[in-house]
Amino acid sequence: MSEEHHPQPDVSMQSLRRLLVVFLLVIGCAVVLVNGWVVYSIWQRIVNETQNNARNLSQSLSRQAEDTLLPVELTLQDLRDRITLVGLDAERQNYLRTLLMERKASLPQLHGLFVYDRAGNWVLTSQEMLNQRSNNADRAYFKYHQQHSDLDLHIDEVIRSRTTGELVIPVSMRLNNRDGTFRGVLLATLRIDYFRQIFGYYSLGDKGLLALMTHTGNILYVRPFVDNLLNRNIANSPLFTHLLKTSSNGTASYKAALDGVERIFGYASLKRYPLVITVGYDKKQLVQAWLAELVVYLSLCALLLLVIAALGWLLLRNVGHTIRDQEELATARDRLTAINRTLQTLALVDSLTGLANRRQFDLYLDRSLERANKLRSPMALLMIDVDSFKRFNDTYGHLAGDECLKYVGNALLNIGLRSDDLIARYGGEEFAVILTDCGQEAAMKVAERIREVVAALEIPHRNSESAAKVVTISIGLHVMQSNQPEDRQTLIGQADKALYQAKLAGRNRVEILQ
Structure with missing residues (x-):
């Protein structure tokens, strides 16, 4: 009586299951770690972009503020020179008053221009009417010039105009007598509304901060806060x-002194004037933007983990049935990979321009020569070279060089040749055109048309030898006559010699070897 046979457990299959469990756990942990790194990277990207924006905006606004102040400074210097030259006599005041009114009208940032004597009385103003009883000796800027002998531009704290009630920034210079004693003050007042208008173009979010301050910390303009904060130190x-x-410009993250809100700031000191521009983005809003960006991403990641878990369960359940399929799939994959590699090796199209590559050119040229020799028909070969292409790469970079070759290749592709003709990228910046059953006259017309089409692209090339400073090509043409059969090397060699003649003759031309 035979013994009943019981199958023994497949130790290798059990090992495979254990390995599969470990693999799924590793994959799950890897997904979590990778997604954690991606989440952190997204935050870092947001912070870096915000820092760059804040730095660039603060530097841009500092240059804009300098551009606002420079014509005012030059106006005051010019006015001081004129007063020193012609004086402030009554017969000169009408001339000077007209000058002040013209300068004020030409500078939209100005609220007004004023001249005060040593006692602080108004002598001249850009306003049409002068209140002779007005005296500004109590103003801080006037006292400053009384006590300081320097002639540099002075920017003081924000004041309210006594003539119009507007908030203005006083920008002043000391006016001296010929012996260097104090003669008075030249004053230009800048409208706060002007800064509110030009700085209002920039969007910084609901709690974004933009401020113009003196180097001592006095606020001259700040948004989005009320005007009560002006002159706050x-x-x-x-x-x-x-x-x-430590640095005249840069970025940093800290809590603003005005409201305690943490922001990412960019700051820049004006090079010419004792002023500072700062721009701040609310960090809490950045976090909210970051979380909003992560919602969809994290949802997809959670879905991915669920899919991995489900697939793992299915794999564990069906591993005994799928092992054979996996082996067959691996075999098929290896074969497919080998086929793909073979296809890539045999690819006949240039990946950059989409034209035929050198391999296809060689194959087609051999077939065309065989056909032309058999039928006793002429055949032309054009060898084309982009002029001064190394200079183009050196000037604009290799990426721009690739784009240039794409444009030239596209122009050749759209030249409208016959279906039996072939356009190929021969190598580097060289192209080749095979014209079957084509005589010398027709080939010359095609070559000239190609040269003109490429020149008409007007691709800028400032180091080109052409007068138009655009990308051009040189073409060497050789026509194999019907009664003079040639091989491939001879045909290419003759066309190359013609191309060399075109280069020597000055480029941007077509040459045929006689």
């Missing part, structure tokens, strides 16, 4: 306590 801010001491 924030010298205890990190911006003034250490950031500006």
Whole structure:
């Protein structure tokens, strides 16, 4: 009586299951770690982009502020020179008053221009009517010039105009007598509304901050806060306590002294004037934007983990049935990979221009020569070279060089040749055109048309030898006559010699070897 046979457990299959479990756990952990890194990278990208935006905007606004102040400074210097030259006598005042009115009208940032004597009385103003009883000796800027002998431009705290009630920034210069004693003050007042208008174009979010301050920390303009904060001193801010001491411009993250909100700031000191521009983006809003960007991403990642878990369960359940399929699939994959490699090796199209590559050119030229020799028909070969292409690459870079070759290749492709003709990228910046059953006259017309079409692209090339400073091509043409059979090397060699003649003759031309 025979014994019943019981199959023994497949130890290798059990090992495979264990390995599969470990693999799925590793994959799950890897997905979590990778997604954690991606989430962190997204935050870093947002922070870096915000820092770059803040830095660039602060530097741009600092240049804009300098451009606003420079014509005002030049106006005051010019006015001081004229007063020193012609004086402030009554017969000169009408001339000077007209000059002030013209200068004020030409500078939209100006609220007004004023001249004060040593006692602070108004002598001249850009306004049409002069209140002779007005005296500004009590203003801080006037006292400053009384006590300081320097002739540099002075920017003081924001004041309210006594003539119009507007908030203005006083920009002043000391006016001296010929012996150097104090003669008075030249004053230009800048409208706060002007800065509110030009700085209002920039969107910084609901709690974004933009401020113009003196180097001592006095606020001259700030948004989005109310005007009550003007002239407030924030010298205890990190911006003034250490950031500006180490660098005149940069970025940093800190809590604003005005409202305690943490922001990512960009700051820049004006090179010519003792002013500072700072731009801040609310960090809480950045976090909200980051979380909003992550919602969809994290949902997809969670879905991916669920799919991995489901697939793992299915694999564990069906591993005994799928092992054979996996082996067959691996075999098929290897074969497919080998076929793909073979196809890539045999690819006949140039990946950059979409034209025929050198391999296809050689194959087609051999077939065309065989056909032309058999039928006793002429055949032409055009060898084309982009002029001064190394200079183009050196000037604009290799990426621009690739784009240039694409444009030239596209122009050749759209030249409208016959279906039996072939356009190929021969190598580097060289192209070739095979014209079957084509005589010398027709080939010359095609070559000239190709040369003109490429020149008409007007691709800029400032180091080109052409007068138009655009990309051009040189073409060497050789026509194999019907009664003079040639081989491939001879045909290419003759066309190359013609191309060399075209280069020597000055480029941007067609040459045929006689």
